[in-house]
Amino acid sequence: MSIVVSIIILTVFAMSLDVRAGKTTMEPCLESMKTASLPDLPYAYDALEPAISEEIMRLHHLKHHQTYVTNYNKALGNLRSALADGDHSSVVKLQSQIKFNGGGHVNHAIFWKNLAPVHEGGGKPPHDPLASAIDAHFGSLEELMQKMNTEGAAVQGSGWVWLGLDKELKRLVVETTANQDPLVTKGSHLVPLIGIDVWEHAYYPQYKVLINWCGLCIVQKCKREYLKNIWTVINWKYASDIFDKRGRDLNEC
C-alpha cells in the first residue's frame, strides 16, 4: 500500500524540483527502489475449492496479477527516464499507470493473504479484540458480512470492497474502491484488514447461470453468489493479526 502512495508523493514532489539540468535529488531514491515481483500463493491453486475454483485461481494469479506487476515495473522504468529527462508531461501521464498497476499489485498481494483453505482456518471467525470490535461496530459478524456483500455487489464496473481500520475515527469501516484503487486512496488513515476483489475476473466463469430468455441462452454472472461463498475461505486470522498490531493504540477499538 505504502509503495503506491510513496511513488505518487515522490513524483509530485519531483515536479516541484528544477530538473532542467537533467538530474534531481529524487533520482537516487527511485533508482534504489526494487522492482515488484509476483508473490507465491501461500496455498495450492485448488486449495480454495469449492469456493474458488483452481481455474479461476490460476488465471487470477498467473495472468491478471502478473500483468499488473509487469506493467507497474514498466511504468516505474518509464518514470525514471522521464525524471532523468526532466519530461514533466510524461511524469504526469505516468501517474494513472502507476496507480492502476501498482494498485493492482498491492491489492492482490493483500487478497491472497486474505484467503485460506478451510483446513488451514479459512472461514474460521476472528478472535478478540477484532471479534469484539466487529460486534461493537456492526452488531455481529453476520451483519458485517451482509453489509460487505451488499456494498460489494453494488460496485459498478470493477473494484474492491474493504473492511478497514480507521485510525482517525478509531473504528472499523466498510469502504469500496473503484478499479484497482487501494484503500489508502480514500485516506492514509485507513488500514486494510480484509479486501475482496469484485472484478469479474475474480469469479467468472465459475459463478454463472444460463438463462433461457425467449429461446436465447443468456449467461448471467453471479457476483452475489461469489460474495456469499467467499466467506468460507476468508482468513480472519490474518485480519485479526493486523488489527492486533495496528489497533493496539486505539483505546476505543
Ligand SMILES: [Fe+2]
Ligand atoms: Fe483481481
